[in-house]
Amino acid sequence: MWKKLLVPFGIIVPIVALLAFGFTREAREIPSPIIGKQAPAFTLTLFDGGTVRLEELRGKVVFLNFWASWCPPCRAEARMLEAAWQAYKDRDVVFVGANIQDQDANAREFLKEFGVTYPNGVDRGSRIAIDYGVWGLPETFIIDRNGRITYKHVGGIGWPILTTRLDEALQGVASAAEGKGDYRSIR
Amino acid sequence: MREVARELRCPVCQNLSVADSPSELAQEMRGVIRERLRAGQTPEEIKAYFVAKYGDWILLSPRPGGIGWLVWVGPFAGAAAGLLVAGFAIRRWSRRRRDAAPGAADPALLERACREALEKEEPPPGAMPRSPLETERVQLYAALRELEFDYRAGKLSAEDHAEMRRDLGARAATVLAALKSAPPIPAPEPGSSSAGASAPPVRRRRTWRLAAGAVFLLAFGVALAVFLSASLRPRMEGMGSPTGDFLTGTGPGGISPDSAGTMAQMETGRPGDEAAGAMPGPILAQIQEYRARLAGNPRDVAALLGMAGLNFQRQNLKEAIDYYKRVLDIDPGNSEALASIGLILGGAGYVDPALSAFDRVLAQNPNDPLALWSKGWILYEKKQDYAGAIQAWEKLLATSRLAPEDMDQVASLLIEARKKLAAPAGAAPAPVPPAAPSGSR
Structure with a gap:
C-alpha cells in the first residue's frame, strides 16, 4: 500500500514541485555577482565634451545611472534623480548618467526636457554597461568612497530607497541584495 | 568569435545565445568578444569575464559543479533509474508468466x-x-x-x-x-462471517487508494491554479503575440502590419513606409511612452493618435476606435482620426459611414493623402467601384509626395483597378483583393 503511494508521491510530487519552482521564478532576472566587488573603471565622454573618470572620483560616493530616452521608467524617475542630485551634491556624492542604446539627439532632448544638470555621457557600444552586467533599464549602481559597489537597483528607484542606499554608501555599508523596480529590458 | 558567443546567453532574449540573437545588446556583446579576442584573450578568459559580470547565468551550459552538477548528472541518473525500474518490471512480468506456464x-x-x-x-x-x-x-x-x-x-x-x-x-x-x-478458511461454514472477513481489507484498501488519488488530484489542481495564476503576466495591451502577426504579416485590411509603416503614416499622413524595422521591443517602449504622456496629459492628441495607430496595427480595432474618438472629442475635425475610423468602419463592412467620413476629411482638405488612399481602397475593395477608386488614387498620386515604395504600390493598385474596370463585370469572377493586404498600401 505504501509502495503504491511511492509512485505518485515519490515521483510526481517532486516533478510538480520543480515545475512550480520554475513557473514562479522571473525568467528574465539575472542576479548580479558584482555587488560588494570593486567597481569596474570607466571613462565616460560627457554630452558637454568633458570626461568623467571613475578613478578620479575616489573619496566620493558615486551614483551611476544607466538610462535611455526610449525607456519609460527612465523618464519616470528623471526628475526625481535630478532632485536627489540637488539634495546630495554637497555631501560628497557625485551623480553620473550613462546613456546607452540611444540616439544622440533624443538623449539631449531628454536631458533638456527634465532639466538634468548632473554629468551625463554616452556609453558607446554599451561597453561600460556590459562591464557592469546591465540588462534592464534604468539600472543604478552606488559606489562607495573606496570604489566598491555597495548597491545595484534594476528599474525605477524610489526616493526612499535612493536616499537610504546613498546614506549607507556614505557610511561604507554594502547591501546584501540588489533592488528591483519597474524596468525595461535593454534592446 | 562565434564559438564564444554561442556559449553565452543573451541577457535580453529568451533562450537565445549571443551568437544567434539579433538584439542590440547581443551585437554589442559580440563586439566585446571580438575586441577581447583581438587583444589576445583566450575564449576561456572571455567567458570568465562575462561570468564575472552577469554570473553563471550567462553560460548556456551550466558549469559541472555545485548546482550545475545536478543538471549535468540528473538526466543520466534519471535515465539509469528508469532503465532499472523497467528492467525490474519486465523481470517481474516474465516471472509471473513463467509461473503460469504449463x-x-x-x-x-x-x-x-x-x-x-x-x-x-x-x-x-x-x-x-x-x-x-x-x-x-x-x-x-x-x-x-x-x-x-x-x-x-x-x-x-x-x-x-x-x-x-x-x-x-x-x-x-x-x-x-x-x-x-494455503487452504484458505478450510471449512466454509454456511452463514458465517468468513466472506465478510475476507472482503473488508480489500475494500478498505480500495477506499484508501481512491482517497489518496482524490487528495493528490485536488492538490495538483490547487497547485496548478495557484502557481499558474501567480506566474502568468498579463499581456501588454496592444501587444498581442510578440511574434504572431509580425511574422505572419496579418495586418488589417490594407494596413501594413509593419509598425514603422503605420507609425510613419500616422505621423506624416502618408501611407506606410516599410523601410524601418518593426521590432516588438520598440513598440512596447512606444506604448509605454504614450501611456506616460497620456497619464501626464490625457488630452495629448499626438499620443492618443499614436496609441490608436498601434492598436489599429495590432488589430485591436475597438481600442483603436476609442482612441480616435477621444481625439475627435478634443479636435472634431482631426483628419487622421476621421480617415482612420472610416478605414476601420469600411473594413468592417460599413461602407457608407466610411465614405462619408472620408468625404468630411476631403471637404476640409481635398488632398488629404490618407483619406484619398483609404477612400480608394474602400471603393475598390468593398464597393467594387473601380472608377471611383481610380479617381481617388490618381488624385493621391498627383497631389501628394509619396515614398517610392508607396508610389509603386498605389500605381500597381491603379493598374489592377483599370484592368477590372476594363473587364466586363459579368465575366469577371468575384473581385480578388490585390496580392497581399500588407502590400496593398
Missing part, C-alpha cells in the same frame, strides 16, 4: 484436475461462499468440461483438444497447488 505444473495435479473436472458435479454457484481461488478452480473445471463436450461433439480436432486441455489443465493444476499449499 511446463511448471505438476503432472499428477494436472491429471487430477482433468479427472475431477469431468467427475465432480459442482454445487450451483452462490450456494456456498468461495474464496477467489476456489472460484477460479470452478471456472477452470467448467471450461475443461465444456472442452470435452465440444470435442465429443466433433467441433474440435484432436490436436486442438489436446493442446487446450493441456493448457487449461495446467492452469487448474496451479490453482489446485495453491489451494493445497
Whole structure:
C-alpha cells in the first residue's frame, strides 16, 4: 500500500514541485555577482565634451545611472534623480548618467526636457554597461568612497530607497541584495 | 568569435545565445568578444569575464559543479533509474508468466484436475461462499468440461483438444497447488462471517487508494491554479503575440502590419513606409511612452493618435476606435482620426459611414493623402467601384509626395483597378483583393 503511494508521491510530487519552482521564478532576472566587488573603471565622454573618470572620483560616493530616452521608467524617475542630485551634491556624492542604446539627439532632448544638470555621457557600444552586467533599464549602481559597489537597483528607484542606499554608501555599508523596480529590458 | 558567443546567453532574449540573437545588446556583446579576442584573450578568459559580470547565468551550459552538477548528472541518473525500474518490471512480468506456464505444473495435479473436472458435479454457484481461488478452480473445471463436450461433439480436432486441455489443465493444476499449499478458511461454514472477513481489507484498501488519488488530484489542481495564476503576466495591451502577426504579416485590411509603416503614416499622413524595422521591443517602449504622456496629459492628441495607430496595427480595432474618438472629442475635425475610423468602419463592412467620413476629411482638405488612399481602397475593395477608386488614387498620386515604395504600390493598385474596370463585370469572377493586404498600401 505504501509502495503504491511511492509512485505518485515519490515521483510526481517532486516533478510538480520543480515545475512550480520554475513557473514562479522571473525568467528574465539575472542576479548580479558584482555587488560588494570593486567597481569596474570607466571613462565616460560627457554630452558637454568633458570626461568623467571613475578613478578620479575616489573619496566620493558615486551614483551611476544607466538610462535611455526610449525607456519609460527612465523618464519616470528623471526628475526625481535630478532632485536627489540637488539634495546630495554637497555631501560628497557625485551623480553620473550613462546613456546607452540611444540616439544622440533624443538623449539631449531628454536631458533638456527634465532639466538634468548632473554629468551625463554616452556609453558607446554599451561597453561600460556590459562591464557592469546591465540588462534592464534604468539600472543604478552606488559606489562607495573606496570604489566598491555597495548597491545595484534594476528599474525605477524610489526616493526612499535612493536616499537610504546613498546614506549607507556614505557610511561604507554594502547591501546584501540588489533592488528591483519597474524596468525595461535593454534592446 | 562565434564559438564564444554561442556559449553565452543573451541577457535580453529568451533562450537565445549571443551568437544567434539579433538584439542590440547581443551585437554589442559580440563586439566585446571580438575586441577581447583581438587583444589576445583566450575564449576561456572571455567567458570568465562575462561570468564575472552577469554570473553563471550567462553560460548556456551550466558549469559541472555545485548546482550545475545536478543538471549535468540528473538526466543520466534519471535515465539509469528508469532503465532499472523497467528492467525490474519486465523481470517481474516474465516471472509471473513463467509461473503460469504449463511446463511448471505438476503432472499428477494436472491429471487430477482433468479427472475431477469431468467427475465432480459442482454445487450451483452462490450456494456456498468461495474464496477467489476456489472460484477460479470452478471456472477452470467448467471450461475443461465444456472442452470435452465440444470435442465429443466433433467441433474440435484432436490436436486442438489436446493442446487446450493441456493448457487449461495446467492452469487448474496451479490453482489446485495453491489451494493445497494455503487452504484458505478450510471449512466454509454456511452463514458465517468468513466472506465478510475476507472482503473488508480489500475494500478498505480500495477506499484508501481512491482517497489518496482524490487528495493528490485536488492538490495538483490547487497547485496548478495557484502557481499558474501567480506566474502568468498579463499581456501588454496592444501587444498581442510578440511574434504572431509580425511574422505572419496579418495586418488589417490594407494596413501594413509593419509598425514603422503605420507609425510613419500616422505621423506624416502618408501611407506606410516599410523601410524601418518593426521590432516588438520598440513598440512596447512606444506604448509605454504614450501611456506616460497620456497619464501626464490625457488630452495629448499626438499620443492618443499614436496609441490608436498601434492598436489599429495590432488589430485591436475597438481600442483603436476609442482612441480616435477621444481625439475627435478634443479636435472634431482631426483628419487622421476621421480617415482612420472610416478605414476601420469600411473594413468592417460599413461602407457608407466610411465614405462619408472620408468625404468630411476631403471637404476640409481635398488632398488629404490618407483619406484619398483609404477612400480608394474602400471603393475598390468593398464597393467594387473601380472608377471611383481610380479617381481617388490618381488624385493621391498627383497631389501628394509619396515614398517610392508607396508610389509603386498605389500605381500597381491603379493598374489592377483599370484592368477590372476594363473587364466586363459579368465575366469577371468575384473581385480578388490585390496580392497581399500588407502590400496593398
